[in-house]
Amino acid sequence: MDNRAEVREFLMTRRARLTPEAAGLPAGTHRRVTGLRRSEVAALAGVSVEYYAKLERGALGGASAAVLDALSRALHLDDAEHAHLLDLARAADGIPSSGRSRRRAARPGPPRSSLQWALDSMTDSVAVVRDQRQDLVATNALGRAFYSPLIGDGGRTPNFARFQFLDPAAREFYPEWDRFAQMCVAIIRAEAGRDPHDKGIQDLVGELSTRSELFRRLWAAHDVRTHGSGTKRFRHPVVGELTLVYEEFALTAEPGQVMLVYTAEPGSPSAEGLRLLASWSAEHAPA
Numbered sequence: 001m002d003n004r005a006e007v008r009e010f011l012m013t014r015r016a017r018l019t020p021e022a023a024g025l026p027a028g029t030h031r032r033v034t035g036l037r038r039s040e041v042a043a044l045a046g047v048s049v050e051y052y053a054k055l056e057r058g059a060l061g062g063a064s065a066a067v068l069d070a071l072s073r074a075l076h077l078d079d080a081e082h083a084h085l086l087d088l089a090r091a092a093d094g095i096p097s098s099g100r101s102r103r104r105a106a107r108p109g110p111p112r113s114s115l116q117w118a119l120d121s122m123t124d125s126v127a128v129v130r131d132q133r134q135d136l137v138a139t140n141a142l143g144r145a146f147y148s149p150l151i152g153d154g155g156r157t158p159n160f161a162r163f164q165f166l167d168p169a170a171r172e173f174y175p176e177w178d179r180f181a182q183m184c185v186a187i188i189r190a191e192a193g194r195d196p197h198d199k200g201i202q203d204l205v206g207e208l209s210t211r212s213e214l215f216r217r218l219w220a221a222h223d224v225r226t227h228g229s230g231t232k233r234f235r236h237p238v239v240g241e242l243t244l245v246y247e248e249f250a251l252t253a254e255p256g257q258v259m260l261v262y263t264a265e266p267g268s269p270s271a272e273g274l275r276l277l278a279s280w281s282a283e284h285a286p287a
Contacts, residue, residue: 003091003196004058010088010193011056013222014075015041022076044074061092080190084224087193111138115251119143119259124274126244126262129251132191133200134161134184137257142274145281146262149173149237161188161204165212175233175241185218186225193224195256227258238280239273 016035020027025040036044042052047067055063055071063071068089072082111119111129119127119140126146129138136147136158144151150163150173164170164177164184174180192201208215227248234242244262251257264270 003088004060006058006193006196007060007088007092008056008058009220010084010222011071011075014077014081015056018076023074041071041074045070047071059092060089063089080186080225083226084190084193087190091193091196112253115254122261123278124263126274127259129254129257129259130160131254132195132198132256133204134159134188135200136160141281141285142278145238145277145284146234146236146274159204160184161208165208165215172235172237175235180232181214182218182223183225183227185215185221186223187227189219189222190224190226191256227260232262236273236277239277242270242273243268244270244274 015038016033018035020031020036020040023036023040023044025036025044031037038053038056039049042049045052045067047070052071055067068085071077072085075081077085110116115129116138119129119138122140123142125140126143127140128136128143128147130136136150139147147158149169150160150167151158161184164174164181170180171177188201188205192198192205195201205219209219227246229245229247231243231245234244236242242264244264246260246262249259249261251259264274
């Protein structure tokens with residue numbers, strides 16, 4: 001896999017953001033680079049300047065695990081960035097990092113019955129499944145009501161990234177829209193590094209790069225992250241402000257897909273909001 005441009009830009013942006021002070025090095029005077037020099041990264045990683053320069057030109061193939069670990073430490077990569085570096089190295093070596101087949105994008109089909117049953121059993125939580133292309137592929141009843149601004153009236157498969165950057169309703173639904181935009185792009189960047197052959201991801205990035213200047217700028221930053229768990233704020237058109245915690249679970253039977261479960265603190269106003277939304281959903285369910 002020729003991913004040299006991706007490797008080069010990732011390493012250069014990580015080096016540019018790291019100051020000598022943060023790396024424990026003297027800043028000196030007359031510096032001509034924003035962050036660390038190549039020679040400083042090489043010294044911190046314990047490799048020659050020539051070898052690091054080769055890596056930063058994108059020639060990551062064949063790099064040992066020890067070198068990659070040392071490079072992560074030198075550049076102060078977090079867990080998500082370290083995982084991304086390993087994914088880039090595997091791709092450079094032609095080794096699939098996720099076990100996913102190298103397939104063309106396909107419109108998501110209906111979820112497996114057992115998966116839908118599992119989702120439907122969660123009546124007090126928002127439970128949805130998305131794939132690596134940010135498509136919403138399955139929901140429970142509360143999830144359909146919660147994500148009604150994203151789902152709309154049907155037609156095109158609902159997509160979190162398209163909603164985020166192309167639908168004006170997203171700015172109302174996400175009170176912290178800028179934070180959500182950064183998270184969305186960083187998650188897609190991590191997925192692209194993990195599965196560089198996925199045409200669906202390539203097409204999504206191409207579309208959003210063409211239609212959103214902000215997406216282009218965030219994409220160029222090469223930031224990566226994993227979702228995991230956390231807290232998010234929403235402004236739902238039916239029940240108003242909600243503060244929810246989320247947990248993400250990888251679906252081992254469907255590589256690339258994850259289940260997101262949103263819940264509220266028991267007894268909180270947001271828990272009451274979810275209860276009201278569930279009642280609203282039941283009243284408006286198709287006969």
